[in-house]
Amino acid sequence: MKLAHVLVLGFACVLPLAASAQWQWVDNAGKTVFSDQPPSLDVPEKNILRRPANARSAPRVNTDAVPATGADAATAAPQPAAASAPKPTGVDKELEEKARKAAEAEKARKAAEEAKVAKAKADNCAQARQSKSTFDSGIRVARVNASGEREILDDAQRAAEVKRAQAAIDQNCR
Structure with missing residues (x-):
């Protein structure tokens, strides 16, 4: 008391x-x-x-x-x-510092995302070029169908695969 x-x-x-x-x-x-x-x-x-x-x-x-x-x-x-x-300095400096750090973190996140997309595009580009060069070489190409059997691609199927590979090159190799 x-x-x-x-x-x-x-x-x-x-x-x-x-x-x-x-x-x-x-x-x-x-x-x-x-x-x-x-x-x-x-x-x-x-x-x-x-x-x-x-x-x-x-x-x-x-x-x-x-x-x-x-x-x-x-x-x-x-x-x-x-x-x-003058502006109050205590809280404003802390707020400005937090905002600056958040902006830097966002910029770093965007840069990492752009690097990831660029790497995926480069990988897709290399794979599409390799596929196109394989079809352009004239060697026989076989693939496995839905029932698990190997089948050799005919000229129409080869042309379709070359066209698909060229579209992938056009999209990813800029």
Whole structure:
């Protein structure tokens, strides 16, 4: 039970630190304004009562809007950031690195696939050329039919095989 009390007390002590990043200034109407955004450039430096600790030397951004006052400060739309503000570096670098590695892996995968296709085409080309040269040599060529018997190819069958081999050469030997 004591641990729970200590944690609640610690949380209560840390909670006000969230409000430390607040701006406080007096607007042209004499009202005190509290905001998490810096005042517009029309507010003189002498009217800025409090700045966040990390904004002491930061330049103010011209928002070209009337500063929100009172209850409107909590519901006011956030002001646009300066165009020259640097990007957050921690997550973006990791994301860019992951994207770069993924692109490199995809490029390597495509290159490997293209090499595999090129090798298959080269093998098919060599086999088709060898087959065509065998049929062009004039030697007798036999093949085994569906019933397991050897049959010698006649001239029409040889011409059909030469034509098929030439089509394979045309397709794979470019």
